[in-house]
Structures are given as structure tokens and as C-alpha cells.
């Protein structure tokens with residue numbers, strides 16, 4: 001067993017300081033058991049915990065670190081920015097520079113507003129949709145996560161177009177009533193909900209590559225249908241690209257599928273590992289945002305210069321020719337090597353990917369498009385796999401519903417080491 005002495009002591013202290021000992025729930029290792037590892041440092045594709053254990057990291061801070069840890073160009077940009085002061089609450093040149101870099105290379109948005117997290121981005125995008133349409137209700141999908149915004153913390157309703165129930169205490173019933181929750185990849189459910197709430201749907205919000213409840217790859221026809229019905233009904237189509245943005249390509253899922261959403265929300269990669277989110281749209285739609293328009297939205301640390309510098313350094317690297325092709329090639333190599341082993345052994349296991357996002361499914365289904373298609377019981381395999389991987393120096397996010405990420409810092413040699421660990425860990429997970 002890896003030595004967790006220091007992590008255990010730190011977790012004991014942390015439990016006195018924070019609810020559940022953490023500042024974000026999934027970090028607590030509740031679903032896989034055991035003490036969470038306290039990370040001391042990261043470099044390239046590796047992280048080290050406080051006990052000195054070394055891991056090849058496939059969590060990558062849940063997605064932001066597409067270049068891996070401690071990338072020299074990001075580090076230098078951050079240090080340079082910090083030396084000029086960390087925050088002014090006044091405009092800086094760096095905001096223009098990051099925005100220009102994005103807008104010149106992203107054909108799906110014309111104007112952008114920086115915020116400090118993905119949650120803020122999704123929340124603000126929804127307010128914008130309501131402000132533009134003058135309507136109240138929103139449609140979201142089962143298994144899609146859009147941050148911890150009250151109206152979006154709504155789980156699956158069982159029937160079509162039923163009102164959701166809140167999945168968090170503290171969310172007023174009145175907010176939940178404004179959120180219609182539907183199954184993914186189901187045109188009929190969307191049509192019925194729109195017919196039922198005729199002329200009061202402001203927005204359809206979707207992760208176009210749903211990656212928060214497994215990786216639920218949608219039929220492109222479903223996404224195209226959403227585009228068409230939104231256009232027909234005057235509904236704002238919101239692509240939450242907090243994970244997929246700058247990940248499956250510089251233009252995210254919109255570019256991948258060639259579908260123009262009305263509003264897009266970003267986070268994670270856009271900030272180079274610092275807290276940045278953003279939302280963007282056409283000039284016309286963005287003209288509704290304060291101070292140009294009546295939709296209020298503000299932030300003390302929005303467009304923070306240190307975070308802008310990190311985002312600019314990271315996105316500049318993403319624009320290097322062949323960057324995304326190389327990531328995809330590595331991810332498919334990694335996936336196929338693991339799948340070959342699982343198939344040879346006859347394990348009930350599959351692995352899905354979109355670009356450099358991957359997910360391990362303990363299922364023999366060839367496609368999983370809805371959260372209801374995931375067997376909760378299969379998570380027992382993930383728990384065993386996760387523990388066995390830690391023992392072999394591989395770190396995955398501590399939940400079988402979460403996806404993993406390949407970064408530019410993973411070399412083929414690193415992936416070969418990880419593949420060997422996966423083979424052994426799968427053998428343990430499927431033993432007896």
C-alpha cells in the first residue's frame with residue numbers, strides 16, 4: 001500500500017476546517033473510499049503527493065491543464081504578470097490580448113465577457129438568455145452539469161417534460177420550477193416540453209459533449225435538431241463548453257460538430273490553470289450585457305491580469321499547428337492499448353473518447369448516450385481499478401462518473417507506462 005501518512009494527517013486537520021475536509025466535494029474520495037491524496041507539486045504529466053508518491057496524472061485538475069502541470073510558458077507569463085501587481089479592478093491590456101486571441105481564432109463568437117469560474121459563466125449565460133428572450137424557463141438535460149447555480153442543480157425528472165427535483169438542499173422550489181429536465185439524445189422529449197411550455201422557454205442548455213456523468217456522446221442529428229428547434233421557436237441554444245471548449249479543438253464542440261450555438265460558456269482551459277470563465281455570443285446578443293445593455297453581470301476579479309496571462313500563454317500553445325491532432329492520436333493509442341487487453345481477457349469494459357477526453361465504462365454497450373444507461377452497480381469495478389492504479393503510480397479523478405484527460409505533456413513513453421498499470425489494475429478489478 002502506498003504510504004499516505006502525511007495525507008492522512010493533513011486530511012484530519014482539513015476535516016476540522018472544511019465541510020468534509022475539502023473545498024469541492026468530489027475531492028473527498030467518498031465514492032472510491034480511502035484518504036484523499038494531498039498534492040504537493042506537479043510537473044509535466046506527473047504529480048507528487050505530500051508523502052512523496054509519484055503519479056502519472058489523468059485528472060489534470062479536472063480538465064484545465066491541457067499542457068500538463070507547471071508548463072514553462074505559463075509559469076513565466078504568470079510570474080511576469082504578478083511582478084506588475086495582481087489586481088486593479090480597472091481594465092488591463094492583457095484582457096484585450098486574451099480576448100483578441102480567442103475571437104480571432106474562434107468563428108462561433110464575436111464578443112466575450114470574462115468571469116472567474118465555469119459556474120459564473122453558465123449562470124451569466126442563462127441570465128443573458130432570459131434577458132434577451134424575456135422568458136423564464138430553461139431546459140437542461142439529465143446528467144449535464146453546468147456548475148452549482150441554483151436553477152441548474154436539478155436532477156432528472158422521471159417523465160417527459162416533468163419538472164425536476166432539486167438535487168441540492170437550499171434550492172428554492174420556485175427556482176426548480178423554472179427548470180425543465182429532459183433525457184439526453186431524445187428529440188421527442190424536447191418537442192413535447194416545448195409544446196407544453198410554449199413561448200416560455202428562454203434557453204436550451206446542453207454540454208454538447210456531456211462529460212460530467214460519464215462521456216455521453218450525442219448523435220450529431222440530435223444536436224442539429226436542437227439548433228433547428230431553437231431557431232424555429234426563438235429559444236437561445238446555450239452550449240456549455242466549460243470542458244469541451246479549447247479541448248476537442250480550439251473551437252470546441254461547436255467547431256467539432258459545425259453547429260452554431262447562440263451563446264457559449266467557457267471555463268477550465270481558457271484560464272491556463274487559474275480561475276477564469278467566460279461567455280460569448282454575437283455582438284448583437286452581447287449588447288444586452290451591462291453596461292451596454294440591461295442584463296447585469298459584474299466581478300471584482302473578472303479579467304484578472306494574472307489569470308489572463310496564464311490563459312493567453314496556454315491558448316497560444318493550443319494554436320500551434322497539429323496540437324489537437326497530436327492529442328487525439330495519443331488518446332486513441334492509449335485507449336486502444338487498454339481496450340485490446342480488456343477484450344483479450346473478455347472483461348465487460350469499454351472506453352470512450354472525444355478528442356483527448358476519455359471515459360472508462362464498465363459496460364459492453366457500444367454507445368452510451370444517456371445517464372440512465374449507466375449501471376450504478378458497475379462503479380464497484382471503478383473503485384477497485386482506482387485503488388489499484390494509485391498503487392501503480394497512476395492518478396485518475398476519484399469517481400467513475402468523471403472523465404479523464406490526456407495532456408500535451410503525456411509522452412508515448414508515459415502512456416506506455418500507464419497502459420501497463422491499467423492492464424494490471426483491470427486484472428485486479430475483474431478478479432473473482
Ligand SMILES: Cc1ncc(COP(=O)(O)O)c(C=O)c1O
Nearest residue numbers: 117118119145146147242243267
Ligand atoms: C460543463 C461544465 N459547466 C460548468 C462547470 C462549472 O465550472 P466551475 O467548476 O469552474 O465553476 C463545470 C465544472 O466541472 C463543467 O464541467
